[in-house]
Amino acid sequence: MPNKETTSAELYRLERAEEQQWAEGAQQTPTELLREQRERGFATLWFRPELEADFCRYLRLSGRLSRLTLLSIAFLAMAITPLIDTTLLGMPEPLVPLSRWLQLGGMIPLLLGVGLFCWKRPDAAAIELVMVLLFLGFIAGLLGQRIVDARYGFDLPVEFIGICTVTMFALARIRFWVMLPAAVVAGIAAIGVEIAFIHIEPNVNYHVFATVVLMVVAVCAGYSLEYFIRWTWLNGTLLHYLSRQDSLTGLLNRYALEDALEQAQAQAARESAGYAVAMIDIDAFGAYNDHYGHQEGDAALRRVAAVLRAGARRPLDVCGRYGGEEFAMLWMHGDADEIRALAENVCSAIAAERIPHAVSPVAEWVTVSIGVCHIGPDDGRVGLSAALRKADALLYEAKARGRNRVLCERFSSWPDDDG
Numbered sequence: 001m002p003n004k005e006t007t008s009a010e011l012y013r014l015e016r017a018e019e020q021q022w023a024e025g026a027q028q029t030p031t032e033l034l035r036e037q038r039e040r041g042f043a044t045l046w047f048r049p050e051l052e053a054d055f056c057r058y059l060r061l062s063g064r065l066s067r068l069t070l071l072s073i074a075f076l077a078m079a080i081t082p083l084i085d086t087t088l089l090g091m092p093e094p095l096v097p098l099s100r101w102l103q104l105g106g107m108i109p110l111l112l113g114v115g116l117f118c119w120k121r122p123d124a125a126a127i128e129l130v131m132v133l134l135f136l137g138f139i140a141g142l143l144g145q146r147i148v149d150a151r152y153g154f155d156l157p158v159e160f161i162g163i164c165t166v167t168m169f170a171l172a173r174i175r176f177w178v179m180l181p182a183a184v185v186a187g188i189a190a191i192g193v194e195i196a197f198i199h200i201e202p203n204v205n206y207h208v209f210a211t212v213v214l215m216v217v218a219v220c221a222g223y224s225l226e227y228f229i230r231w232t233w234l235n236g237t238l239l240h241y242l243s244r245q246d247s248l249t250g251l252l253n254r255y256a257l258e259d260a261l262e263q264a265q266a267q268a269a270r271e272s273a274g275y276a277v278a279m280i281d282i283d284a285f286g287a288y289n290d291h292y293g294h295q296e297g298d299a300a301l302r303r304v305a306a307v308l309r310a311g312a313r314r315p316l317d318v319c320g321r322y323g324g325e326e327f328a329m330l331w332m333h334g335d336a337d338e339i340r341a342l343a344e345n346v347c348s349a350i351a352a353e354r355i356p357h358a359v360s361p362v363a364e365w366v367t368v369s370i371g372v373c374h375i376g377p378d379d380g381r382v383g384l385s386a387a388l389r390k391a392d393a394l395l396y397e398a399k400a401r402g403r404n405r406v407l408c409e410r411f412s413s414w415p416d417d418d419g
């Protein structure tokens with residue numbers, strides 16, 4: 001899912017690439033995959049690989065603001081501490097140089113660097129690793145200072161380690177299983193330091209107890225938060241696909257089809273590229289239904305749809321169900337001859353399926369008629385309804401000329417009837 005800064009052109013490309021991936025690789029449609037995952041559950045906080053990659057990308061992009069908030073809080077804490085450590089916290093003077101060095105020389109530049117990285121590269125796969133390393137660096141700094149401070153009898157509020165861990169689970173938006181090992185290391189190191197180096201009784205027992213409680217809270221909060229995010233993503237993505245998919249054929253439904261066609265037209269205009277819009281209708285499908293029944297009719301529609309989907313495999317092509325037994329396609333790029341060849345291929349591929357049609361006036365098997373309106377690069381911006389109307393008129397002309405054929409014409413060769 002694209003982030004806010006993605007331009008509409010990039011967004012269009014991303015969506016098409018996503019749909020393309022689904023269409024090419026998968027045995028199952030997105031909705032089938034998502035439904036299956038919902039039934040299986042995800043108590044282990046893991047989706048099947050086809051979904052996991054998409055979810056991780058979503059988590060990285062949607063977590064950008066949250067991570068920047070976390071880094072801002074850490075930055076603020078680091079910036080404020082020099083003002084209060086000697087006054088409010090009672091840090092002895094000899095410890096101040098070390099503390100300043102760690103804060104101003106180490107943590108603040110590090111936070112600024114990581115902040116810049118999270119700002120500029122929200123989608124970087126390394127973002128989880130960077131956040132975990134920052135966390136471990138932070139903890140190492142705190143523990144180092146804790147050991148030195150204790151020599152001067154200063155009891156550094158070591159609960160900060162637990163609070164850092166809770167904050168990481170709550171705001172870093174990195175996966176639970178990535179954060180957990182770092183949290184365990186931090187917890188063990190914190191408790192180890194208390195027991196081995198700190199001898200300020202009875203505070204050691206209190207600090208150990210507080211660290212354990214905060215670590216348990218952090219882990220539980222991290223688990224339930226990620227479970228909730230996964231649940232929301234899974235249902236939201238399922239709804240997204242259901243609202244765009246024709247339930248019978250798995251192609252884009254009318255709403256999504258028009259949307260995709262408009263976006264493809266805008267893309268063509270940006271690239272000054274030619275394209276073609278096609279209307280496709282199954283021949284004598286009323287008779288097919290009457291003869292074989294609606295169940296068989298549905299099965300035939302699915303098979304025709306599968307062939308059409310295969311005919312729109314290039315990254316920017318579009319294919320959807322316009323309504324009933326009528327489909328629409330858009331082929332991006334290509335001159336009139338290439339477009340005609342694509343349409344002819346689709347027409348003959350459907351005939352080659354040899355879906356029996358005993359009552360067709362055209363052939364012994366299911367055939368289609370196709371009307372194609374080709375819009376050249378110099379035809380200017382053509383409205384979607386005008387392009388579809390011309391393709392539809394050509395389709396009816398193809399029907400009138402005997403069906404099972406392609407009629408392809410250039411948009412500009414038609415009289416302008418828009419006005």
Ligand SMILES: Nc1nc2c(ncn2[C@@H]2O[C@H](COP(=O)(O)OP(=O)(O)OP(=O)(O)O)[C@@H](O)[C@H]2O)c(=O)[nH]1
Pocket residue numbers: 248281282283284285286287289293294295296297298301323324325399403
């Ligand atoms: N099984 C099934 N049939 C459908 C569906 N949607 C539309 N139809 C049928 O498609 C048929 C369309 O028939 P017509 O519009 O008369 O066209 P046709 O019989 O294909 O004739 P021509 O287009 O002139 O070749 C009707 O019988 C509809 O019931 C569907 O989802 N499933």
